[in-house]
Amino acid sequence: MDGGEAIGGRTARARAAGMRIGLYLDLAVGISPDGSVCWQNGSEIARSARIGCPPDPFSTQGQDWGLVPFSPVGLAEARLEPFKAVLRANMQHAGALRIDHAMGLQRLYWIPEGNTAVDGAYVAYPFRELLEGVAAESWISQTVVIGEDLGTVPPGFTDTMVRAGLLSYQVFYFSEEDDVWRAPHAYRREAMVCASTHDLPTLRGWWVCGDINWRVKCGRATETEAVLQRQDRERDRKRLLDALMGAQALPPDPAYAGAAEMPDNVIVAVHRFLAATPCRLLAVQLDDALGTVEQANLPGTVDEHPNWRRKIAVPIETLNDQPLLRAVADAVAIERPKT
Template identity: 45%
Template structure:
């Protein structure tokens, strides 16, 4: 085995994997080398490689404590493994600082500890012992151990086994709608859906009996680059997207005369009409309108005397501390350097001194631009209070789940999370997915991966912050690409998406962290487990209390026949489609296959022909499945050739899924309205109108649309609120 192979194996890279087609794919040497270099290893010198290998092999012995330790709270006895160099000292002492500021301490002789194993190196012998820990409440603590002159500490986390369950939310099977927030149209908004529209959607759908509203990720995007609109490519997974602010709901909007004059001017109203009338969301036009008024409102806000709103804003800043300051500073720097150079998209294009958030130059910028940084913090406060208001509305409206939010798998490498914490990110590499049946060329998502070793050293706090940031508003959280918490597919810098390498992540520890945050926030967790799933992964998810993500299109046998509803697991969320897949109408009519052909997404013509042929039998199998369980009136079934969509099929499919024991069923609004075009086609950027399509029916009229009225009646028949729908 070469030095590169040895180092790659120790870091956690897989030598090979089995792809979706059953082929064994071996990692390329150049890919491993590039990824190791991106992680900071010196791969150009054999001596350096050898040293890195030795350090990795010996690190668990030479460091007294592990990078972090997670104790399983359901267990009776708790032990921490120590590594002790022989003949250093006979006694150890330890101190635990709990999350709530309490301090516990103890000491004992080495001879009294339970010996586990030993290792001899050239310079010394090391022994591993078990140190018994006191039982602590679930949470994030820290332990420091002293052995002679040696002092070491690590995060000590007590965490539960399972997440907050849907059975704890309600004793009946629930349903709701899934919406792309930007796509909402309304009488009030300024060209794209906003948090105010979300409140209206909640109120209206609650009257239908909906228990949840699912949303695209609401993570912050680049405020000064609104054309960057993919919600799955955020600059951070903490804080919120300020593009969604309902300007008219700002607390000082009605009393600010300058803002009122601007908004009521003929020129402004004409621009609002223009962006509302576009076929696709005009993110740049909408941003221009919103932020000019928000700047006016901020100027008015800071000139007001201290009132309840100021106290609320100050409390918001205090609760988010340095993280908010860092985020707002980044926004201000991004804006500043784009004014200098329009093409400065991200911190990597800034002068070297500003690429370090702790530099003297950044500190000076913060002092010189304090008011501008305050403005960006103000926008985050507005977004927070408006999404919190929407969340509160779900409770007031009797929605058991409420908001069902979405956590993206990672962050854009040019954003604030990577800028703020480069030690934990692997700059240059990208998270993606290997070739599969839908994406035969593989996928490079352009998201900067987290170094799993660095994540452990930081006590998993980057993940904790992302979970907390989203769970505070949500009754359910979908974690995109949950498989990435077990193993991630990394694409090396400059290499193609089908040349990636898998790397192992500490899944069991991460699941404990998710469970801890889930229970603290009383938030159900859904793991998006689509794609090639390793054997046993479903059982691992169920044991951790995560709901599986079941999509109708994929729930088939090898024969192509659809699985009956009772085959779906109870601990699952079921839906017809996702944002990356065709709508039901698009699937039935083959609109998605037309797009794939048009965009040259097939590696060869034969594959396109096979897909079109397969869709014919898929349609036949779906009708057969619907007929088998008695949810379709065959006299009203839609034509299959040529394929035409009708309401009978739309309602029958939702009935079919409603019969499943799955605790939650989500209906994409696009399916409720029988829309053909899908939200996003993976592997495309501008070739398809991804993340830009508007709904043809307004929020005000949505629950009055004929197809939606019929759907509401069906769902209340098959999944009524109450304990009798089991």
């Protein structure tokens, strides 16, 4: 069986199982410093730098992700072939591919090896050429591409990305404008929408300030900062409920605001709300559909938080029997029936 037949077989099996797109994979923003890609390649790899982000409200010390970047000079000398090869390798198996930290197509925050995240600086990349490469490989492989445009986004970045045919990444938590949660109709159409991500608190974790508590525990925030953040979160909970009720995704009930944990009805309503948006794709995080409190990953930590170590809360064989998951799936199906 050649490569094309293998891909076709995987796609056929995915569609036969009801997966209209196929596998949804993730393209990492950088390269492992101790991996073969790093030591096998030449000037296209900037081995003495690490990728991260500058200090922000989520991490006052900045973040060092421990990954090595491509060198923009080295990529140009190689006519971007190393980057295109990575795309092809991932798109070979994907019906949809999410580009982690898509702003890296335009600029990346480099941290000199041996320094902390506060010592870094942004390095420019050949944005147009890289974007054209993504669009071309996407067309060849017929793979949907989602650019994760969260965090510090350069002006005009998302519009340029969408014009090239990529989808934006719309996250429910970041949809506040002027202290009001954005209504469903105001979301961007050329996007994938979701309630949360692996780098953010689950819906239930967000409600109980689990992410804030963890940042204090891991030394990423002081208790004084946490007090203010919890007060903001209390206001955000009210705004969220107002938005859900205003969109008729949740029946009016003042009891929700005083709930110690996010009620199942509210979790279902969030997904009903998102399903009503015009976004081309909707992603439901399994942890949210199971009502999990703890998030998969806490950015900026290595050993302080059990990143990627927790198992799914229930055996996979019983997923379809979970009442909350079924309620979320039913709510989404009503808003977005198969056509």
